Each structure stands twice: as C-alpha cells, then as structure tokens.
Amino acid sequence: MHTETDIRRLRRFNRSVTSALGAMDQSFLGRGRPLGVARVLNAIGQGMTEVRELRAYLGLDSGLMSRNLRTLEEEGLIATTASEEDARQRQVQLTEAGRAEFNAYERLSDQHALEILGRSRRREELLAALDLVSATFCATAPHIHRADPRDVNIAYAMAEYTKELSLRFGRSFAVSQMSEEERLDFLPPRGIFLLASVDGVAMGCGALRPLQPGTGEVKRVWINPAWRGRGVSRRLMDALEQEARGLGYGSLRLDTSRHLPEAVALYHALGYREIDRYNDNPDADHFFEKLL
Amino acid sequence: MHTETDIRRLRRFNRSVTSALGAMDQSFLGRGRPLGVARVLNAIGQGMTEVRELRAYLGLDSGLMSRNLRTLEEEGLIATTASEEDARQRQVQLTEAGRAEFNAYERLSDQHALEILGRSRRREELLAALDLVSATFCATAPHIHRADPRDVNIAYAMAEYTKELSLRFGRSFAVSQMSEEERLDFLPPRGIFLLASVDGVAMGCGALRPLQPGTGEVKRVWINPAWRGRGVSRRLMDALEQEARGLGYGSLRLDTSRHLPEAVALYHALGYREIDRYNDNPDADHFFEKLL
DNA sequence: CTTTTTAACTGACTTAGGTCAGATAAGTAC
DNA sequence: GTACTTATCTGACCTAAGTCAGTTAAAAAG
Incomplete structure (x- = not known):
C-alpha cells in the first residue's frame, strides 16, 4: 500500500x-x-x-x-x-x-x-466527487420523506437515475416527462413517491404505484453512487413497504435487470422471491414479488 | 440542467x-x-x-x-x-x-x-475524489523535477499507472520491481525519470531510457486522472525532450496502444510521427518517433 | 556624505470570540 | 408554600488576532 x-x-x-x-x-x-x-x-x-x-x-x-x-x-x-x-x-x-x-x-x-x-471543465465528475467526499464525512443518516412526483428534487433524482441506466445498459435512456395520470399513480391513495435526502439534496428515491387490485409495484429505486453501501436502499425499501401497507396493498411486485446486479441482490436479501415475467418491459429480465 | x-x-x-x-x-x-x-x-x-x-x-x-x-x-x-x-x-x-x-x-x-x-470503506474511490477536488481548487501548476527511479513517489505513480493499464486493457498488469540495471537506464547519463508533483504528491511522471545510439525511448508517461486536461502531459513531454537533448539524444521513440487513445492523440499533437513497429511489445500497436 | 527608501520591529489600540460566576424567572418535587 | 432545578441573561474578564503609527537600522539614490 x-x-x-x-x-x-x-x-x-x-x-x-x-x-x-x-x-x-x-x-x-x-x-x-x-x-x-x-x-x-x-x-x-x-x-x-x-x-x-x-x-x-x-x-x-x-x-x-x-x-x-x-x-x-x-x-x-x-x-x-x-x-x-x-x-x-x-x-x-x-x-x-x-x-x-x-x-x-x-x-x-x-x-x-x-x-x-x-x-471546472468536468462538472459532472466534480459533483460526483463532492458527493462522495460529503458522504464520507457526513455522520447523519439521510432523511426519508414523501414528495410530490413533480418536485424539482425528484426531477434531479430521475435525471441521475436515467443517466445511470444509460451507462449500465450501454444505450441511451430518455428522461420521460411525467403525465398527470402517471403523477396521480404516484400519489396517495394510489401510490407514493419517497425521497431520501441529506441537507436538502436528494440522494435516493423510490416509488410505489398500483399494479393490480391489492398489489403495488415498486418503481424508480435509485441511490446516489456516493451513498451506496450504507444501508440506505434497505431503509428506503422498508419505508416503501410500510407505505404500501398503509395504502392497503397485500403484496408488492417489481422488475429489474441483470445489468443492475446490486438491485437483484438487494431484492433477494430483502425477502423478495423471483417470479415469472408479469409485464412486457423489454429491459427487464428479473421479476420479484413479496407478500406484506 | x-x-x-x-x-x-x-x-x-x-x-x-x-x-x-x-x-x-x-x-x-x-x-x-x-x-x-x-x-x-x-x-x-x-x-x-x-x-x-x-x-x-x-x-x-x-x-x-x-x-x-x-x-x-x-x-x-x-x-x-x-x-x-x-x-x-x-x-x-x-x-x-x-x-x-x-x-x-x-x-x-x-x-x-x-x-x-x-x-471510508471505499478508499481508492475516495482518494480519487479528493484528488479531483484538489485539482479543481488548486491554482498552482504542478512542479516538474527529476527523481530517482526508486523514490517512493515513483513507486506510487507506477502503482497507479499499472492500475490504470489493467483497467484500460481489461487484464491485470503487475507492478514490476525495478532491477538495478533498469534503474541505471533511467538515470543520467543514460536516461532520466521525471515527476510532476503538487504539494509533494506525485500526480504525473514520465521517463527516458536509451534505445539505440543517439535515440532515446520515452517510457512510463502517466498523469493522475484528476489532473488531465490541464496541459500537464504536454509540459511533461516538453521537459522530457529538453532532458533528452541534454543527454545528447537526436531522436526519441515510443510505443503505445489503441487502448490509450488520449496518448495516441497527444503524441500526434506534439509532432511525433507514426513509424513501423520497432520492438516486440505485444501490448503496443502504435509506434512513434520525433527528431529533436 | 546626505536623503530617501525599505524590512523588520515595537507599542498602543481594537475587535471577535469565548469563559465564568452569579442573577433572574419559570418550572418541578416535596 | 418551600426548596431545588433549569433556561436564559448580564457583567466582568480574558485571549487571539489584527491594525496602525511610529522607530530602527540597513540599503539605495542623489
């Protein structure tokens, strides 16, 4: 060394x-x-x-x-x-x-x-570096709270999320503008959008929307790379499950991809069980379910 | 944005x-x-x-x-x-x-x-982030100076260098211990080892060793990723050429690889001209020469 | 040799920031 | 109600840090 x-x-x-x-x-x-x-x-x-x-x-x-x-x-x-x-x-x-x-x-x-x-001529890189240093020095755990799907912090988190998907899948994903109907899916009583933030900056998110009567779907789970490995995703998923129960869901489903191995491992670790394909998402190849 | x-x-x-x-x-x-x-x-x-x-x-x-x-x-x-x-x-x-x-x-x-x-549980990443932030905030240009090939700073630079080669080539390169004979090749009057450092930390290096009578070979050129894009490699190469003239070389040769496109671009920009293969390095596929 | 400039030093003063020992007033325990 | 505790405030005091005007002695300019 x-x-x-x-x-x-x-x-x-x-x-x-x-x-x-x-x-x-x-x-x-x-x-x-x-x-x-x-x-x-x-x-x-x-x-x-x-x-x-x-x-x-x-x-x-x-x-x-x-x-x-x-x-x-x-x-x-x-x-x-x-x-x-x-x-x-x-x-x-x-x-x-x-x-x-x-x-x-x-x-x-x-x-x-x-x-x-x-x-800085390398702004993206610099910001990622700043985040990593902050995360290392920061003692307080991120604060998990509800947010409106149109919140600027969510827009930021989604931009980062799609940026990472593009990187992982090796092809470009677009940030889709959320329609009013979609937005309602992510608001009570149908669903929820949660943000994990530190000092007012979003460093993670996750959402819930209705899939079938009694079954919700987990969507848009993302943690800022700087904050990974500190159990934030686990806390976020716990919070989502809590919210799901409150919204009356008896089970949750979600899809993910082999290009996101940490996600696959996380869902296994959290007690999600692999099931057959339940949608036609061409980017998904792993499907999970958990009974609440 | x-x-x-x-x-x-x-x-x-x-x-x-x-x-x-x-x-x-x-x-x-x-x-x-x-x-x-x-x-x-x-x-x-x-x-x-x-x-x-x-x-x-x-x-x-x-x-x-x-x-x-x-x-x-x-x-x-x-x-x-x-x-x-x-x-x-x-x-x-x-x-x-x-x-x-x-x-x-x-x-x-x-x-x-x-x-x-x-x-930190992600020390390598953290250090790279610290370097990038330092480089962004730091106003002073790196100081280029001679060093003994056995200097600890060179050992560090070489470790980073091979780490990067491994990453770029997608296979593991080993940090080779330098023999006494090799060391003499990198010391005057036969060659030279230059370090670029800021506040006593090496953030770049480059070396020169004899190839044929009158011709030297440029080896081990590396710049810390955090410092790239600031003209350090150009200054370093200038310094190497200066040293080469001082050591009596009339021309310089070097090899590099398509896995290091910035290097290929740099040598073109500095007036090096592509020549035929002059050695049997299996990792090299670009060969350059410059008359001093 | 005299005058001016310069680098460092000295003494007097100011401000920010902080400690500490009570004072005051409101709450709690008996 | 009395005694104790607690949250804030006040006054006295201290140190670190910095400013500024003037001194001293060496160097440079004339």
Whole structure:
C-alpha cells in the first residue's frame, strides 16, 4: 500500500479546500457582520427556532449565544418570544428584515458556489466527487420523506437515475416527462413517491404505484453512487413497504435487470422471491414479488 | 440542467468538509499553542526561510508576523539571523527543538488524516475524489523535477499507472520491481525519470531510457486522472525532450496502444510521427518517433 | 556624505470570540 | 408554600488576532 502517499493526498486536499472555502467564509464578511453573528442568523434562517437547539447546533456558550441574539434583535432582524409550554425557553423567528438579510447571505453563498462550479471543465465528475467526499464525512443518516412526483428534487433524482441506466445498459435512456395520470399513480391513495435526502439534496428515491387490485409495484429505486453501501436502499425499501401497507396493498411486485446486479441482490436479501415475467418491459429480465 | 441542485450539492460539501476539517485544525490546538503561531511554525518547517516569504504566504501584517516570530524564538523553537546579501532582511531556521515540535504537529495531522481514511470503506474511490477536488481548487501548476527511479513517489505513480493499464486493457498488469540495471537506464547519463508533483504528491511522471545510439525511448508517461486536461502531459513531454537533448539524444521513440487513445492523440499533437513497429511489445500497436 | 527608501520591529489600540460566576424567572418535587 | 432545578441573561474578564503609527537600522539614490 501507499499509505504515506494517501495521507499526503488527503492533507493536500485539506490545504486546497481550506483556502478555497476560506474565501467562501470571507464572503460572509461582505455584509459587515461578524462571522459568529452571521452564523446564528443563518441557523435561524434554516428553520431552527429554539435557543437551546441553536446552541447545540452552533456549539456556543449560553452567554455568547445570548449576546449574539441581542445583537440581531437590536438590528431588528429577529424577534424572540417565550415558549408556550415552558416560559423559560425562548423561541426565535426572523422578522421580515431578517428574512431579507438571510436571503442576501444565501445569494452570496450561491454565487460563490456557482463560481466554483464554473471553474471546472468536468462538472459532472466534480459533483460526483463532492458527493462522495460529503458522504464520507457526513455522520447523519439521510432523511426519508414523501414528495410530490413533480418536485424539482425528484426531477434531479430521475435525471441521475436515467443517466445511470444509460451507462449500465450501454444505450441511451430518455428522461420521460411525467403525465398527470402517471403523477396521480404516484400519489396517495394510489401510490407514493419517497425521497431520501441529506441537507436538502436528494440522494435516493423510490416509488410505489398500483399494479393490480391489492398489489403495488415498486418503481424508480435509485441511490446516489456516493451513498451506496450504507444501508440506505434497505431503509428506503422498508419505508416503501410500510407505505404500501398503509395504502392497503397485500403484496408488492417489481422488475429489474441483470445489468443492475446490486438491485437483484438487494431484492433477494430483502425477502423478495423471483417470479415469472408479469409485464412486457423489454429491459427487464428479473421479476420479484413479496407478500406484506 | 439542475444548477440549483448542483449548488446545493457543493454547499453541502462545504458544510460537511468544514466541520470535518475544522476538527483537523482543532488538533493544532492540542499542543497548547495558538493557531496563528502554529501556522508560522508549520510554514517554517515546510522550508520557508525568509520573513517576507512567510508573510506573503500566510498573509500576515508585518507587526503580527514579528510578534509570532518573537514568541517562537522565546520558546527556543526558531533562530533568526540577518540575511547575508541584505542585512535588513531576516532568515529564519528551526532549532533542534523546533524541528521536534514541527514533527509533532506533522504526526498529529497524519494521525488525523489516517483516521479519516480509515473511516471510508471505499478508499481508492475516495482518494480519487479528493484528488479531483484538489485539482479543481488548486491554482498552482504542478512542479516538474527529476527523481530517482526508486523514490517512493515513483513507486506510487507506477502503482497507479499499472492500475490504470489493467483497467484500460481489461487484464491485470503487475507492478514490476525495478532491477538495478533498469534503474541505471533511467538515470543520467543514460536516461532520466521525471515527476510532476503538487504539494509533494506525485500526480504525473514520465521517463527516458536509451534505445539505440543517439535515440532515446520515452517510457512510463502517466498523469493522475484528476489532473488531465490541464496541459500537464504536454509540459511533461516538453521537459522530457529538453532532458533528452541534454543527454545528447537526436531522436526519441515510443510505443503505445489503441487502448490509450488520449496518448495516441497527444503524441500526434506534439509532432511525433507514426513509424513501423520497432520492438516486440505485444501490448503496443502504435509506434512513434520525433527528431529533436 | 546626505536623503530617501525599505524590512523588520515595537507599542498602543481594537475587535471577535469565548469563559465564568452569579442573577433572574419559570418550572418541578416535596 | 418551600426548596431545588433549569433556561436564559448580564457583567466582568480574558485571549487571539489584527491594525496602525511610529522607530530602527540597513540599503539605495542623489
């Protein structure tokens, strides 16, 4: 092995990224507010409302937290109120001015991010690399939640999904626009579309639609390559089965392909049993069923 | 396109990496020295000797720089002397104690890096991703320099090289141990081994060895995938040709394969002309020559 | 030799960021 | 109701980091 070289590669990464992202933090200073205060404003903008939650997230001393909140309050960016259940705890909200200020910070960050992306001539590759590094460093598990089939995050996931199918099958798959009828198939009470996301970015999805009375079909299961091997697909499938029961399905079917061996292995591992072909999908050559 | 999502992917990367690498900077605090002073010590340990050079690199005010140097001097970690050419300028060196302290910091960083690497179950992929991100963020061009064929950096480059050949040819190539005679072929006055490196990590290499009287052969040209498309191979080949002239060669030959189309294109672009097979390498199917 | 420029240094000052010991007020246990 | 606990706040204090004006001594220009 070349452990010594590997260490140097990681440390070089550290150096280059620290200086590049340091510039990103500098942009926070562009609005004449100290970093600490800006970070608090940002956390509130993310949707955190309780002071204790903010303190835990930012790792701040209660005194310092208090002072930062006072600063923002004096600037008219936030408003604090006592919690209804426990009047000792305080709730924080952005005022209108605070929302505007938060949005200004968001635009600064987006602009900086866009500039970095523009610097790369190999954007797809770079993004995949960023995802893999994020996934390695990220401790929190992805959050699985329902979404409307027309959500932009689903559009993104589907684009990645078809990109991967094209790669695996060695021929081009098109991203099909979803018709209104199809969309209804993926919404309760007929079906469901689930997203797995981390920090608001979709890194996996899976859907359910009606096949026959009492039987649902699992469709569009995809996990971002960077996140594979962490049990996300298993959690996603569990969630889909849970939803299927809630929708009144007694069994689930699905088709897949020998070009997706991990999928075939996954369904076997999850207790799906191979059955005969149940549709005329020319790309499918494995068919599964599971009784719920 | 999914620019919005792409921005969120980069920003998520930023967040996860900042917290992970923040811990790395924390480890600098483990030796009870403020970050600023530790950074100065580190820069000196890297080999910087002139105060102005240090200031430019660290972006410090001259007053602050001076104070940090005084702190390190009082701790007995560095010694300053007036420059011989210009007594206003000062030169800085580590004392023995300073060297020991610097090494202690290096060990801390290495340890932290190793811990991060150990966290990943897909180390090869992770390292490739780290390289690509570094390459995107890094502004400085790689440094091309001579190296002994037995240098560990060359061993690493050769391992990556054969790994890539195996991938491209679809069969396994072995990393061959270099014999003493082979090694001499790659050292002046018979040949040369060049490394292209960034921050001390090899990201490309190329070599020259004698073929016939007056004719040298170009061998082992490899560029880390993360760095391709930035003109490194062109610079490397230029450097090799320069060296070849210095060694008295009038022409260069090389062989390559249709499995390495970028290489074939590169040699065409650099003015090499296709010739008949000049050796019995079963893996080669393209043969080139250039008169210097 | 005098004047100007330059590299590094020194002292005075500012700000960000953080710690810590109470104070205050609301909730909980008895 | 009293005693204890908890969440937040306030004031006093500290350190790291950086700015700035001016000093010192060497080098360069005249």
